[in-house]
Amino acid sequence: MSKICIIGLGYIGLPTAAVLASNGNEVIGVDINERARNNLISGNPYPEEPGLQELLEKARENGKITASESPKEADTFIICVPTPFTLDKKADLSYVEDATNNLIPVLKKGDLIILESTVPPGTTRDIVCGAVEKAGFTVGEDVLVAFCPERVMPGKIVKELVENDRVIGGMNEKASQMAKAVYGSFSKGQLYLTDATTAEFVKLIENSFRDINIAFANELAIVSRDIGIDIWEAIELANKHPRVNIHNPGPGVGGHCIAVDPYFIIEMAKGKASFLALAREKNTHMPSYIVERSEEILGGLSGKKITLLGLAYKGDIGDPRESPALDIIALLKAKGVNCSVFDPHVEEGMIPELTGLDDSVKDSDLLIITTDHSIFKELDPEHVGSLVKNKMVFDTRHFIDRRKWESAGWNVSVIGVGK
Numbered sequence: 001m002s003k004i005c006i007i008g009l010g011y012i013g014l015p016t017a018a019v020l021a022s023n024g025n026e027v028i029g030v031d032i033n034e035r036a037r038n039n040l041i042s043g044n045p046y047p048e049e050p051g052l053q054e055l056l057e058k059a060r061e062n063g064k065i066t067a068s069e070s071p072k073e074a075d076t077f078i079i080c081v082p083t084p085f086t087l088d089k090k091a092d093l094s095y096v097e098d099a100t101n102n103l104i105p106v107l108k109k110g111d112l113i114i115l116e117s118t119v120p121p122g123t124t125r126d127i128v129c130g131a132v133e134k135a136g137f138t139v140g141e142d143v144l145v146a147f148c149p150e151r152v153m154p155g156k157i158v159k160e161l162v163e164n165d166r167v168i169g170g171m172n173e174k175a176s177q178m179a180k181a182v183y184g185s186f187s188k189g190q191l192y193l194t195d196a197t198t199a200e201f202v203k204l205i206e207n208s209f210r211d212i213n214i215a216f217a218n219e220l221a222i223v224s225r226d227i228g229i230d231i232w233e234a235i236e237l238a239n240k241h242p243r244v245n246i247h248n249p250g251p252g253v254g255g256h257c258i259a260v261d262p263y264f265i266i267e268m269a270k271g272k273a274s275f276l277a278l279a280r281e282k283n284t285h286m287p288s289y290i291v292e293r294s295e296e297i298l299g300g301l302s303g304k305k306i307t308l309l310g311l312a313y314k315g316d317i318g319d320p321r322e323s324p325a326l327d328i329i330a331l332l333k334a335k336g337v338n339c340s341v342f343d344p345h346v347e348e349g350m351i352p353e354l355t356g357l358d359d360s361v362k363d364s365d366l367l368i369i370t371t372d373h374s375i376f377k378e379l380d381p382e383h384v385g386s387l388v389k390n391k392m393v394f395d396t397r398h399f400i401d402r403r404k405w406e407s408a409g410w411n412v413s414v415i416g417v418g419k
C-alpha cells in the first residue's frame, strides 16, 4: 500500500484519486478550490462520471481517502493541475509551478513525484526537477520524478483509467519503475516505459494527430457542400478502405486537450510546425463558417433569434471549455442575433444564454445543433415546432434524424451536405 497525494481534483485528478483509493492505496486529495475538495468529501461529484460516485463512496467507507487544502506527507505526489494557454497561445505553466512549489515543504528522501498534467516537452525536467533540486534534493537519488500523461475520454474516465494503456516517462529507470508500480496498482492496460521528455511529446502528438484529422474532415465538409456532395456518405465510403480513417467534421474543436495541446508544439517549434498551425487555424475558423452558413440559411442575421442546442464541446458531457459553441454565440451576438442555448448537461448559470428547452426555442428563427448529446435525438420535432417562429434547423454534427424532422415540416440543413 502506498500513501499518495493527488494535487488537483478536477476532471482527471478526482477520478484518479478515487481509482487509486479503491485499489488499496491511502489517498489525500489536494485542491486549492473548496468546491473541488467538497466534490471528494460529499461523494456527489461534479462533473458526473459513470462509476465515480460509487468508487468515492467505497474509498470513503474504507477510510482510504481524505481531502486537504495543501499537500501532506506522502510517498508519491501526482500533479493533475490545469495547463491552459495564454491569450497569445503560449503554455501557462503557472499552475504546475505552484503545485510543485507547494509540495516541496513536505517532500522527503525516497519520495516519487509524477506529473500528469499535459505540458510542453522539457517541463518535468525544468519545472518539477528544477524545484526539487533547488530545495536541496538530488533528482534520481533522493527524489524520483516521472511524467505520465492521461489519455482518458470524458464520459468514460473511470473505465478508461483502468483499461487504457499508458506511457510512463521517468527521469531515470528507477523513477519509471516506481511510477509503473503506482499505476500497476489499478491499471489493466500495458504500461510502456520511456524518458520524461518523450512521454511529454507523445501526449502532444496524440492530440495533434486528432486535431489535424478533424481539420481535414472540416475542410472536406466545406468543399463537399460547394460541389454538391454529402460528405458523410463520402467519408463512410472512403473509410471502407482498410487503411483510411477520416474523422468527423463539426462546428470546431473544443475541450482542454485537442484544442490546446498542439499549441505547445507550435510554440516550441518556432515556425517549423506550420502543418499543426494550419490545422489549428482551420478548426478555429469553423465557428465563423457555421455563422456564415446560418446567415445564408436565414438570408440575414440581424434581429433574428437563434437557439443553440448544446454548449458542451462533446456529446453527453457537461464541459464547455474551449467549446466552439461559445465562439458561435459571441459571433452571432456581434451580428445582432438574440442567442439562447439549451444544454441539460452543462451546469445552470454557466452563461446567461443557457435556459430550459421551451424557453430557449420559443420564437426562434433557427436551431443549431452544436453538440451531439443523446437527448437531442429524442427531441419531439412536433413539440419544438409548435414553439419556434421558423421550423429551420442546422445540424453541425449530422446527428438528428433528418427524415423525422422533415416529416414534421422542418427545413433541415446539415454541415457538409450539398445534395
Ligand SMILES: NC(=O)c1ccc[n+]([C@@H]2O[C@H](COP(=O)([O-])OP(=O)(O)OC[C@H]3O[C@@H](n4cnc5c(N)ncnc54)[C@H](O)[C@@H]3O)[C@@H](O)[C@H]2O)c1
Residues within 6 Å of the ligand: 007, 008, 009, 010, 011, 012, 013, 030, 031, 032, 033, 036, 080, 081, 082, 083, 095, 098, 099, 102, 116, 117, 118, 119, 150, 151, 152, 153, 154, 256, 257
Ligand atoms: N480533462 C481531460 O479530459 C484531460 C484528458 C487528458 C489530460 N488532461 C490534462 O490533465 C490536466 C488536468 O486537467 P483537468 O481537466 O483535470 O483540469 P481541471 O481544471 O478540471 O482541474 C484542475 C484542478 O486543479 C486545481 N488546482 C489548480 N492549481 C492548484 C494547486 N496549486 N494546488 C492544488 N490544486 C490546484 C484546480 O482548483 C482544479 O480543481 C491538464 O493538464 C489537462 O490538459 C485532461
